[in-house]
Structures are given as structure tokens and as C-alpha cells.
Amino acid sequence: MSMMGQSISIGELARRADCKPETVRYYERIGLLRDATRTGGGQRRYGEDAVRRLTFIRHARDFGFSVESVRELLAMSDQPDMSCQEVDAIATHHLKKVESRLRRLSALREELQRMVTQCAGGKVESCRIIEVISDHQLCVTENSHGGAHDLG
Amino acid sequence: MSMMGQSISIGELARRADCKPETVRYYERIGLLRDATRTGGGQRRYGEDAVRRLTFIRHARDFGFSVESVRELLAMSDQPDMSCQEVDAIATHHLKKVESRLRRLSALREELQRMVTQCAGGKVESCRIIEVISDHQLCVTENSHGGAHDLG
DNA sequence: GTAAACCTTGTAGCAACTACAGCTTCAAGC
DNA sequence: GCTTGAAGCTGTAGTTGCTACAAGGTTTAC
CATH class of the missing domain: 1.20.5 (Single alpha-helices involved in coiled-coils or other helix-helix interfaces)
Incomplete structure (x- = not known):
């Protein structure tokens, strides 16, 4: 279910979440975003799930949550059955x-x-x-x- | 007039302005505080003027002024004849x-x-x-x- | 087929400190 | 005068959350 539709470039992803490619790479480096699929030439390609996740991150940061808090919030939202x-x-x-x-x-x-x-x-x-x-x-x-x- | 009364150590100065010696050395390095007189062994010694200056800096920082703004404010307060x-x-x-x-x-x-x-x-x-x-x-x-x- | 636009990694920079490590000096007590 | 422990010294690296290069490689549109 996640093999198809990985067609979004880092620049487009960044645009759609209102940030910069550098920020996306930074989030990947610190583990907020998972490693992206790559093209043959080594470029990152994303799907809609990445757009949602990045938007969540940016929005939470906008709210003033620290990166560490965002990390925890993400971990929790990854487990929908858990108590909130x-x-x-x-x-x-x-x-x-x-x-x-x-x-x-x-x-x-x-x-x-x-x-x-x-x-x-x-x-x-x-x-x-x-x-x-x-x-x-x-x-x-x-x-x-x-x-x-x-x-x- | 400034040769006497240089008897305050960096630790005491820091205590009196409610910060740490590291911060004092940092302010010296970036030029907010003038280079201190030194003992024969190379330790910094300050006078009351330094206490006032550092207190001013800490207070301005506390107010939320950036270091650059503090620098400007200090430059101005060093020239009392200037218009405010x-x-x-x-x-x-x-x-x-x-x-x-x-x-x-x-x-x-x-x-x-x-x-x-x-x-x-x-x-x-x-x-x-x-x-x-x-x-x-x-x-x-x-x-x-x-x-x-x-x-x- | 070529050129522009985009992407890659790695590194350094920003603010305003803070925190070592590894050593030296000072002050007080005896 | 000597010892001891606190405090000081320099220099460098870490913090937070990105941002900005440099020096190349890839994609895409024409």
C-alpha cells in the first residue's frame, strides 16, 4: 500500500507544508521524518502520507511545541489505540x-x-x-x- | 581614577549581577564588557563600575533586548550628552x-x-x-x- | 541534446549562552 | 611557609532549530 504514489519531490513537499527542503532534510536527519524512497539517481520521493506528517510537524512547531514534544506527539499519533x-x-x-x-x-x-x-x-x-x-x-x-x- | 578598587573577582561579579562567570567571559569576548584588569597570575579583577555595567546588561537582556540592542544602549549611555x-x-x-x-x-x-x-x-x-x-x-x-x- | 531548475551531501553559521577538560592561581588555615 | 580546596584560566564543543552555502549530480522540458 505504500509502494505506489511516491512521486513528490522534496521541493514540492516543502512547498506543500510551507517550509524549505533543508528543513525537510533536517527533520529526516533528526528522525522526525522517515527516510524517503529514492529515485535511481538518489533523489528523495514522497507520498501524501509524508505531506500529512510534515504538515503536522510544522503546525505543531508553529504552536510552539519543541521538537522533542513533537517527537512524542508523533509517536502517540502513530498509535491510535492508545489513551490520549x-x-x-x-x-x-x-x-x-x-x-x-x-x-x-x-x-x-x-x-x-x-x-x-x-x-x-x-x-x-x-x-x-x-x-x-x-x-x-x-x-x-x-x-x-x-x-x-x-x-x- | 580607575587604578584603585579593582578587587572584585569574576565569581563575585557574576553573583552580584546574577549570572555566571562564563557569561561574564562571554560578554568580554563579544565586547559588551571591557577587558578586565588582571592580577599577576592572570585572573580578572573588577571595580564597581563593572558591576553596574553588567547589571545593566543583564537587566536589559532580561527585558528581552537582544545583545545587539544592548550594545547600542550601552554605547548611548556611555555618551550622556547625546539626545535620547x-x-x-x-x-x-x-x-x-x-x-x-x-x-x-x-x-x-x-x-x-x-x-x-x-x-x-x-x-x-x-x-x-x-x-x-x-x-x-x-x-x-x-x-x-x-x-x-x-x-x- | 542541452540548459535550467532542481536535487545531493557535507559543513559551517546564527543567538546567547553553557559546559566541559585540563591546568594554574589564590586565599585561608595551620 | 606550606598545604589544600575553591575558584580562575583558556579553548573548544555543545545546545536549539533551523538556514545557507559549496561543489557537484539528476531531471525535465523544450
Whole structure:
């Protein structure tokens, strides 16, 4: 059932999943995609299943799931009879991270807003922005930023 | 005026700015911190000015400013006579990024929340989470996620 | 039959650190 | 003055998730 219809080139696959051939090869290398069938000349050829799988991966990455999480999700979706507790756990964990990040980012926005509005446009000497960055004490929201790191 | 009071070791400096010695050496290497005075045996010794500078850097990084932005901010704060227009521009630009990111992250949270709540806890086969990730059509908020990339 | 467009592998680069390994120096106690 | 253990040194490699070459080989359309 999988011998026929392997006619999609890597470029077409990439286009259909909205990414680049390099990314596809990368996913193959790290084992997210299975090794593709090859033409006599050694080029990769894919079927529709690969399009679905890659689309899943890209979409999950878009959602902010780490590659390791995607790997787990794929493993689970490969076993449809299994209970989806673990799937739920991964998604819930991810949701928690997103929420915490959202809180910190939102505090950061307030601080930046405050900084920008308070800066009178004078000399650096009296610039609130530099002051706020220099002096943590001036922060309204303590322990609230720390914000540009990756989600798990 | 800067020959005296160079008595802080790299470890102490790192502790006082809440980072690691490796990070300090890294900042020196990329030119965010000036080369430190050395003891006869070659160890780095710092003064209070270094503590302030490193604290500024860490704080700005914490705020989500990229190292390149921090570099610009440092260059500006080193020249107190300069107008703070540029500082303001960087902060405003940053604010814009934070806001756009906040929107995307917030949409992402909704999607994840929806996924998690709709998951009935049955088999993977019928798992809403897997379904939503598989099928872009099922997304409520189009083009809204894509969320874990760095702020400029 | 040829040319363009595509594909191949392998390697190096990005950000912003972090983590060794293998050695040297410093500071404190005795 | 000596020992000992913590801390410091350099240099290099690893992290994450790709992206971008270089130097060739293959396909396909005309």
C-alpha cells in the first residue's frame, strides 16, 4: 500500500507544508521524518502520507511545541489505540508555559510603555529608559520580566 | 581614577549581577564588557563600575533586548550628552515587537486552551489535540500562532 | 541534446549562552 | 611557609532549530 504514489519531490513537499527542503532534510536527519524512497539517481520521493506528517510537524512547531514534544506527539499519533492522556499532558504543560510567558511579557510591555511615555526626549543623562534598565528598583513589576526565552 | 578598587573577582561579579562567570567571559569576548584588569597570575579583577555595567546588561537582556540592542544602549549611555531619541527609538521598536508577540501568544493560548478542554480523554484516534494540530482548518485563530521566536 | 531548475551531501553559521577538560592561581588555615 | 580546596584560566564543543552555502549530480522540458 505504500509502494505506489511516491512521486513528490522534496521541493514540492516543502512547498506543500510551507517550509524549505533543508528543513525537510533536517527533520529526516533528526528522525522526525522517515527516510524517503529514492529515485535511481538518489533523489528523495514522497507520498501524501509524508505531506500529512510534515504538515503536522510544522503546525505543531508553529504552536510552539519543541521538537522533542513533537517527537512524542508523533509517536502517540502513530498509535491510535492508545489513551490520549499523555497527549493531554504535553499540551497542558505547554499551555502552562505559554501562560507564564504571557504574564511576564505583559508585565514587560507595561514597563516599556512606562519607559517610553516617561522619556521626555531630552538628553541621555536624564533618560528614564536608561534609568529603568540600569536600576531594577525602578521597575514597577518586580520579577516580572525575564522574558525572551524559549518555550519548552 | 580607575587604578584603585579593582578587587572584585569574576565569581563575585557574576553573583552580584546574577549570572555566571562564563557569561561574564562571554560578554568580554563579544565586547559588551571591557577587558578586565588582571592580577599577576592572570585572573580578572573588577571595580564597581563593572558591576553596574553588567547589571545593566543583564537587566536589559532580561527585558528581552537582544545583545545587539544592548550594545547600542550601552554605547548611548556611555555618551550622556547625546539626545535620547535613539534610546527611545530602540525601546519603542522593542515595545512594538512585544505587543505583536503578545497578541500571537494570546491567540496561541486560546487555541491550546480550546484543544485541552475539548479533549475528552479517550483514545488518540479521536483526540482533539492531535486533530487540531493535524488540521489547520480546525484553528479558530488563523495566522495567530507561530510564537516562540526571539524579540529583536 | 542541452540548459535550467532542481536535487545531493557535507559543513559551517546564527543567538546567547553553557559546559566541559585540563591546568594554574589564590586565599585561608595551620 | 606550606598545604589544600575553591575558584580562575583558556579553548573548544555543545545546545536549539533551523538556514545557507559549496561543489557537484539528476531531471525535465523544450
